[in-house]
Amino acid sequence: MVKIFIDPGHGGSDFGATGYGLREKDLTLSISKRLVNILLNEYDDVQVKLSRTGNQTVSLNERTNAANAWNADFLLSIHINASGGSGFESYIYIGSFPSRSATNQKRNIIHDEVIKTTGFIDRGKKEADFHMVRESHMQSILTENGFIDNAHDANLLRQSSFLDKIARGHANGLEKALKLKRKSAEQVSVASSPSDGSSSNREMGDQRYQVNKAVAGYYTAADAKTGENKKSTVKKGDYYVYKRYDGMINVTKQKGVPGSWINPNNNVTTALNTFRIRVTADELWYYNKPDWNAREGIAKKGEVFTVVDTLTVNGSKMYKLKSGKYITANPQYIEKL
Ligand SMILES: [Zn+2]
Structure with missing residues (x-):
């Protein structure tokens, strides 16, 4: 099991950088949620925690305390840059620390993957005395994804499809850097094989899914995705996967019987101590x-x-x-x- 702590920079009363009608705190959360979705849907043996799941004010200390208390294997802090420039840069802690070369290696991999999927100008692999990479006890990096006050970057950052690319780049990088195990293709696609009693029956029915807290249940994958027409509450517990579609999961207590569609994004527990x-x-x-x-x-x-x-x-x-x-x-x- 690999435990990845994802930190959407800023939030609540701290807007982060702003420009062209965009706010850093919204973009970092949006990218982080997309990334969580990819990680939980497409990889096995991954646990993800977010420092915030909504527009909360969370101090830097609370963020690193949460990651340290959870004992994360890796911390990724996601930010958007500002003030004079364009493109992507990434950071590790500037001081010396035991896992420096391993951290740097992982950062390099993730950095290159983000450049690949986004086409961002490469501003370089950097080091700084940032709180998130200094105070976290695990290997940690911070990424600055474009400049919010640069017309070209802001135009990209306002596109949902581009935020997907940023998330995809980070996911590809995390996969390589942390050697994440991809679910097999049949696990992530819709179960379409006929139930003819052959071995194809196994594919979905045996897959388990852990619901970590009560989440909304829906009749259709489309509703689960948009959050409309909630039909039930799916309780915390262990479920069988009946189907997966478009990032959504149909979970059921009775193997082979359709249950409720849920949005795995709703299943992320926050690291905050509520x-x-x-x-x-x-x-x-x-x-x-x-x-x-x-x-x-x-x-x-x-x-x-x-x-x-x-x-x-x-x-x-x-x-x-x-x-x-x-x-x-x-x-x-x-x-x-
Ligand atoms: Zn920031």
């Missing part, structure tokens, strides 16, 4: 920003929330909730679940 709390006070204020004066409404006793971040506001702890609201972290009024 946990749940329950309100124990009869009534409790919640806030629309991290400010004790920004009261917005009242949560009632017994209500449960998911916490995504803990902040200190005027000396008192506040939880940021998944909904984007804030609530006190004072254990007199809430309990951790």
Whole structure:
């Protein structure tokens, strides 16, 4: 099993670089999700974790802490460049460290593959004192994929098909660098063989798929892809693969019987330490920003929330909730679940 930690640069209140109506934080997330999709769909024995799966603010320390705690084998931080230039460059840590030459070798492979699929101008294989490559305990690289404020690059970066090329280049590079095992062609295509009792029956039915958290289930692969017409919730657990199509997977508890289509992108657990709390006070204020004066409404006793971040506001702890609201972290009024 190879554990790959993917870090979409910036996010939340940190937009990263901007230009031509584009924001770095959106592009890095979009590329990262495409990459995760490729890795989980096309390779065996790969685990992937993202430093963020949405538009969250995640500090650099939280990112490397998460990768270190998870014990990743490899960390890839994805960024978009700005300020005077065009093309692609990649980084390893500038200082000395034990796995420097192995890291550099992997970086070189990934770098060359991205150049190949994107046709980016090659700005070179570089070294820098970036937090992500300095503080991560595993081999790690950072890529800068085009210049957001360069007209030519921005025009490419606004095209979905070009973001696919960037993701594909990274995937090809990771495959070679980490010696990832491709699923066989029949595993990634639709199961089309007739069930005539011959050996062809084995191909899909025996394949297993791990659902890591409750995800939405759909009637069709197309719905799963667009996220429309949700029909059910597929619970965490071990499933058989009934079919794969267009990156989507039909998972089932009963071998050979169609189940629900799911989007494997939804099955990625975030590395953030989220946990749940329950309100124990009869009534409790919640806030629309991290400010004790920004009261917005009242949560009632017994209500449960998911916490995504803990902040200190005027000396008192506040939880940021998944909904984007804030609530006190004072254990007199809430309990951790
Ligand atoms: Zn950046």
